[in-house]
Amino acid sequence: MKKKLVILMLVLAGCGPGRYARRRANDLADVFRLHVGAGPSLGLLANVNATRFVAVGAGEYKTNRYGVVRGRYGSWREERADFNLGFPIYGYTRITRVYGGNMRRTLSLETFTPSMKYAIHDRTRGLAEVSANAHAGLVGIDAGIALGELGDFLLGFAGVDFIGDDDRLALDASGSGTAWTRAEAARRLGNQPGPASEKALGPLINDPVAEVRIRAVRSLGMIGNERSLPGIARAVDDEDGAVREEARRAIEKITNRRFLDFDDLRDWLKKQAWYKKELETEPQN
Numbered sequence: 001m002k003k004k005l006v007i008l009m010l011v012l013a014g015c016g017p018g019r020y021a022r023r024r025a026n027d028l029a030d031v032f033r034l035h036v037g038a039g040p041s042l043g044l045l046a047n048v049n050a051t052r053f054v055a056v057g058a059g060e061y062k063t064n065r066y067g068v069v070r071g072r073y074g075s076w077r078e079e080r081a082d083f084n085l086g087f088p089i090y091g092y093t094r095i096t097r098v099y100g101g102n103m104r105r106t107l108s109l110e111t112f113t114p115s116m117k118y119a120i121h122d123r124t125r126g127l128a129e130v131s132a133n134a135h136a137g138l139v140g141i142d143a144g145i146a147l148g149e150l151g152d153f154l155l156g157f158a159g160v161d162f163i164g165d166d167d168r169l170a171l172d173a174s175g176s177g178t179a180w181t182r183a184e185a186a187r188r189l190g191n192q193p194g195p196a197s198e199k200a201l202g203p204l205i206n207d208p209v210a211e212v213r214i215r216a217v218r219s220l221g222m223i224g225n226e227r228s229l230p231g232i233a234r235a236v237d238d239e240d241g242a243v244r245e246e247a248r249r250a251i252e253k254i255t256n257r258r259f260l261d262f263d264d265l266r267d268w269l270k271k272q273a274w275y276k277k278e279l280e281t282e283p284q285n
Contacts, residue, residue, distance in 0.1 A: 027153040030146060033129070035067035037078075037140030045135045047082045049144070051128050055084035061135040064099075067142075075099040082133070179209040186212060190219025198223060202231050210240040217243060221250025229254060230274055236265060 045059025060081040066074075079094040131144030152161065186204050189197040197219075204216035217235050220228040232254075235247035248265055252258055259265040269275045 024153065024156055027149065027156050029068075030149040031153055033068060033131070033142075033144040033146070035065045035078075035142040037061070037063035037065050037135055037142070038138065039064040041135070041138050041140070043135055043140075044137075045080065045082060045133060045140070047084060047133045049084075049129065049131045049133075051130070051147075053087060055082070055088055056086060057133070058083045059135065061140060063135065063138075063140060065142075080133075179207075179212055182207060183209070183212045183215045186215040186219055190215075190222040193223045193225075198225060198228055202228075205231050205235055210238075210243055213238065213240070213243045214246050217246045217250050221246070221253045224254050226254055229272075230277075233269055233275055236262065236269070 041061060041063030043059065043061025043063065045057070045061050047055060047057025047059065049055040062079045063077075065076050065078045076095050076099060077097040079092075079096060081090070081092050082088075083090040128148045129144040129146045131142065133142040134140060135142075155161075182204060186201060189201055201216045201220050201223075204212055205220075207213050207216065213235065217232055220232055229251065232247050232250050235243050236251075238244050238247065244262065248259060248262065251265065257268070259268065
């Protein structure tokens with residue numbers, strides 16, 4: 001009976017045992033987040049979050065962090081402040097340097113402040129995440145459980161993939177499905193480097209929803225392959241400012257350059273042979 005049940009679960013999941021196990025392992029890795037602070041540091045902070053938008057606590061610190069972000073491990077320098085009275089009032093997170101591990105292209109050097117804008121864009125924690133963060137002197141710990149990912153992991157045993165992340169390479173790049181599903185798939189494809197992921201992400205740079213375009217460009221930057229540069233370069237002139245900024249960051253990551261502004265970036269692009277070729281192949285109005 002148990003054997004038949006296992007076979008049924010695999011059939012519902014639409015995959016063999018090996019692929020099924022990899023999917024469950026990927027889902028489980030998405031559930032937990034753990035950061036440990038140690039080394040040269042200064043500060044005092046205690047904060048509890050029930051999602052990004054419900055929080056109590058306050059404090060500030062500067063420290064080296066070690067841990068896992070979206071299934072990738074590494075270390076980075078983090079500066080953080082929180083002041084929450086049931087909801088975010090003020091806060092910022094600065095990742096001033098990424099030292100190593102396999103998340104070098106996952107974390108961006110960025111600042112968010114204040115209040116709800118900070119809560120919405122804080123990429124160091126999940127949107128629907130329950131978490132606690134404490135830091136005192138030289139040590140600290142920040143841990144969280146993503147509720148949506150937990151549900152996705154548990155339902156995955158019955159072949160239900162409500163987040164839509166199991167068939168990452170089967171992402172429908174033609175624009176079907178919900179914007180949330182496309183955006184989430186684009187984010188996860190960034191953690192699965194390879195030509196197939198790049199091919200799936202390419203069309204999403206032209207998605208009608210800005211958040212999908214942002215995540216597609218960000219994931220291509222995380223993958224870090226130069227062959228993605230022509231597609232990313234198209235996003236430099238996107239109508240949405242956040243997409244343009246993400247494109248600049250992605251190009252900087254891939255080329256290991258820093259541009260003073262968008263004019264500096266565009267001047268550099270015009271000198272690249274692949275960019276000139278891209279312009280020649282664009283349809284004329």
